[in-house]
Amino acid sequence: MSNQIYIGVDLGGTNIKVGLCDEQGTLLHTYEGPTSAENGAEFVIGRIAEYVKQIVEDSSYEWDQVAGIGAGLAGFMDIPEGFIKFSPNLQWRNVPAKKMLEELLGKTVKIDNDANVAALGEAWAGAGAGIPNVVCYTLGTGVGGGIIINGKIYQGSAGMAGELGHMSIVPDIEAIQCGCGQMGCLETVSSATGIVRMANEAVERGERTTLSLHEKIEAKHVFDAAKSGDEVSLRIVNRAAYYIGRSMAALAVVINPKRFIIGGGVSKAGEILFQPIRETFKKYTPETAAEGVEIVAATLGNDAGVVGAAGLNLR
Amino acid sequence: MSNQIYIGVDLGGTNIKVGLCDEQGTLLHTYEGPTSAENGAEFVIGRIAEYVKQIVEDSSYEWDQVAGIGAGLAGFMDIPEGFIKFSPNLQWRNVPAKKMLEELLGKTVKIDNDANVAALGEAWAGAGAGIPNVVCYTLGTGVGGGIIINGKIYQGSAGMAGELGHMSIVPDIEAIQCGCGQMGCLETVSSATGIVRMANEAVERGERTTLSLHEKIEAKHVFDAAKSGDEVSLRIVNRAAYYIGRSMAALAVVINPKRFIIGGGVSKAGEILFQPIRETFKKYTPETAAEGVEIVAATLGNDAGVVGAAGLNLR
Numbered sequence: 001m002s003n004q005i006y007i008g009v010d011l012g013g014t015n016i017k018v019g020l021c022d023e024q025g026t027l028l029h030t031y032e033g034p035t036s037a038e039n040g041a042e043f044v045i046g047r048i049a050e051y052v053k054q055i056v057e058d059s060s061y062e063w064d065q066v067a068g069i070g071a072g073l074a075g076f077m078d079i080p081e082g083f084i085k086f087s088p089n090l091q092w093r094n095v096p097a098k099k100m101l102e103e104l105l106g107k108t109v110k111i112d113n114d115a116n117v118a119a120l121g122e123a124w125a126g127a128g129a130g131i132p133n134v135v136c137y138t139l140g141t142g143v144g145g146g147i148i149i150n151g152k153i154y155q156g157s158a159g160m161a162g163e164l165g166h167m168s169i170v171p172d173i174e175a176i177q178c179g180c181g182q183m184g185c186l187e188t189v190s191s192a193t194g195i196v197r198m199a200n201e202a203v204e205r206g207e208r209t210t211l212s213l214h215e216k217i218e219a220k221h222v223f224d225a226a227k228s229g230d231e232v233s234l235r236i237v238n239r240a241a242y243y244i245g246r247s248m249a250a251l252a253v254v255i256n257p258k259r260f261i262i263g264g265g266v267s268k269a270g271e272i273l274f275q276p277i278r279e280t281f282k283k284y285t286p287e288t289a290a291e292g293v294e295i296v297a298a299t300l301g302n303d304a305g306v307v308g309a310a311g312l313n314l315r
Numbered sequence: 316m317s318n319q320i321y322i323g324v325d326l327g328g329t330n331i332k333v334g335l336c337d338e339q340g341t342l343l344h345t346y347e348g349p350t351s352a353e354n355g356a357e358f359v360i361g362r363i364a365e366y367v368k369q370i371v372e373d374s375s376y377e378w379d380q381v382a383g384i385g386a387g388l389a390g391f392m393d394i395p396e397g398f399i400k401f402s403p404n405l406q407w408r409n410v411p412a413k414k415m416l417e418e419l420l421g422k423t424v425k426i427d428n429d430a431n432v433a434a435l436g437e438a439w440a441g442a443g444a445g446i447p448n449v450v451c452y453t454l455g456t457g458v459g460g461g462i463i464i465n466g467k468i469y470q471g472s473a474g475m476a477g478e479l480g481h482m483s484i485v486p487d488i489e490a491i492q493c494g495c496g497q498m499g500c501l502e503t504v505s506s507a508t509g510i511v512r513m514a515n516e517a518v519e520r521g522e523r524t525t526l527s528l529h530e531k532i533e534a535k536h537v538f539d540a541a542k543s544g545d546e547v548s549l550r551i552v553n554r555a556a557y558y559i560g561r562s563m564a565a566l567a568v569v570i571n572p573k574r575f576i577i578g579g580g581v582s583k584a585g586e587i588l589f590q591p592i593r594e595t596f597k598k599y600t601p602e603t604a605a606e607g608v609e610i611v612a613a614t615l616g617n618d619a620g621v622v623g624a625a626g627l628n629l630r
Contacts, residue, residue, distance in 0.1 A: 076603070132472070133471060133472050147569070149464070149469070154464070155571075156448060156570060156571020156572070157447070157448050157571050157572055157573040157608075158571055158573075158603070158604065158606065158607070159571070160567065160568055160571040160601075160603060160604040161568070161569060161570060161571040162568075162569065163568040163569075163571075163601070163604065164568065164569070166568045166601045166604070167564075167565045167568055167569065168561065168564050168565065168599040168600070169565065171486035171488075173486075173488075180601045181601065181602065182598075182599060182600065182601055183598075183599065184599070246483065247565075249482075249483050250482045250483065250484065250562075250565055251569065252475065253475055253476070253477075253478040253479065253481045253482055254462070254476060254477065254478075254479070254482065254566065254569055254570065255471060255476060255569065255570075256470075256471020256472050256473055256474070256475040256476040256478075257471070257472060258472040258473075283497075283498075284483040284497060284498065284499070285483070285497065286475075286478070286481045286495045286496065286497050286500075287496065288391070288473070288475060289473070289475040289478065289481070291473065292473070293472075
């Protein structure tokens with residue numbers, strides 16, 4: 001076989017997931033195992049190298065066909081250098097991950113942050129396939145983002161482009177402080193954490209809601225209650241959706257993408273979340289900038305990370 | 316002489332300005348004359364062609380050294396095709412300006428909107444020289460914008476990128492409708508028109524302000540009064556600046572430029588405008604995204620248009 005293959009690594013705090021893609025971004029094999037981050041960076045990087053070699057060995061491809069290896073992880077990094085300054089979930093500081101992996105594997109390795117990599121995966125082979133300019137939101141514990149321009153991750157001057165969760169968008173009068181230190185970040189209202197916070201506050205205020213029946217409220221409870229007609233939950237969901245819609249309206253006249261993609265655990269809520277996002281977007285975007293722009297759900301699910309990481313060397 | 320030269324046209328409702336630049340973006344000559352838009356598109360386009368030929372004739376360069384011609388104007392257009400759909404200040408509809416000029420001049424012509432072209436001028440040879448990613452605001456009657464990525468105008472999927480005046484940024488509770496039809500656009504508060512509106516409203520409400528001494532309030536009066544300590548004027552200037560600062564804070568985590576450039580008539584107000592913009596930006600931007608980012612005044616003034624138009628073929 002003469003075709004080239006690409007390998008992507010999704011390095012999480014708990015598991016390492018490795019995927020093997022063809023040149024079209026089709027995910028052919030995956031391999032997953034524990035990160036065991038407590039053993040330190042050198043151990044984990046060695047384990048990644050093993051997994052990468054293993055997945056090729058287990059496939060019908062040869063090592064020579066591997067055209068590039070990419071990895072995505074959460075943290076602050078010097079992306080061109082592949083140097084991890086600090087990864088909160090791995091508790092790594094100053095790890096030259098790219099260089100270490102290249103030495104172990106003898107292949108080019110590229111590293112990027114997980115939200116950018118997931119965006120690239122969706123743009124390459126998911127909900128944004130064939131569209132040059134897309135903006136992706138990942139709604140989970142936080143709100144991640146990635147901007148794809150002409151099929152490539154757009155990094156900005158200091159690698160801070162696409163940090164959509166830290167767009168300060170909530171008006172002062174109702175803003176709270178974000179984990180990043182700023183006031184009013186999108187993440188404070190539109191992440192699972194933000195939704196749960198608003199739910200707990202409503203219960204503490206003694207509002208009439210079925211949410212008070214849960215010992216520990218999760219974002220899913222809020223969406224389920226909203227679907228069953230619980231008004232307090234509906235108001236919380238609409239608020240989370242409203243600010244996503246408003247941030248998209250701003251991006252429509254800045255990035256002017258053809259498609260917005262929403263992934264991450266929270267996006268599984270479906271239409272109860274998407275409909276108010278679309279309504280808000282339409283209301284706050286000039287017609288010429290909203291025309292033909294779609295707001296869609298991500299399609300790769302948890303595979304977006306490995307697919308996008310594999311794509312880092314191709315795109 | 317073997318050097319190439321570039322010609323830029325700034326097509327306004329009242330005047331046509333033509334400029335001749337060298338390969339570094341240095342403006343060597345300008346030529347200006349009336350648009351006489353009332354004579355129709357064919358006449359005006361013919362006049363532009365005459366001016367372009369004239370400026371080369373009057374210079375020490377030969378026609379053969381002209382490597383490209385660009386033009387900027389206000390209006391809705393198909394930028395790749397150089398087709399003007401509608402220009403409000405020229406009252407043109409469906410004018411294939413690029414094609415008409417190319418036929419008259421026998422050279423490649425590129426056309427773009429005036430805010431993009433001014434941004435390119437500043438990025439090429441003005442306040443953004445040598446910086447790959449910059450965002451420019453033009454504060455005048457409206458609020459224009461242009462985004463330069465890797466030294467080129469970023470157009471977005473439908474040419475709507477960089478329409479910064481139409482970022483909906485004012486909270487619902489205090490938003491008014493913009494000329495574009497949307498609520499809460501930056502242009503409603505941070506343009507000369509917005510500043511004058513807020514001033515008139517304050518006077519009508521009977522607030523104590525020296526602005527009430529003017530028969531017809533202009534933006535300049537508001538800045539002058541603010542500099543003299545008029546509290547109402549100061550509040551208006553701070554509000555205009557606040558929303559520019561907040562829009563920049565959002566752009567810092569989206570475009571993540573190295574430099575923000577502010578031009579246009581309103582920007583001449585100077586530090587009384589720039590200081591609250593910088594303070595607001597700092598307050599609402601995560602430290603890692605604000606670090607090293609500068610907010611500076613445009614340096615080319617009214618020449619930004621011709622310089623940027625000249626650069627359309629080079630960049």
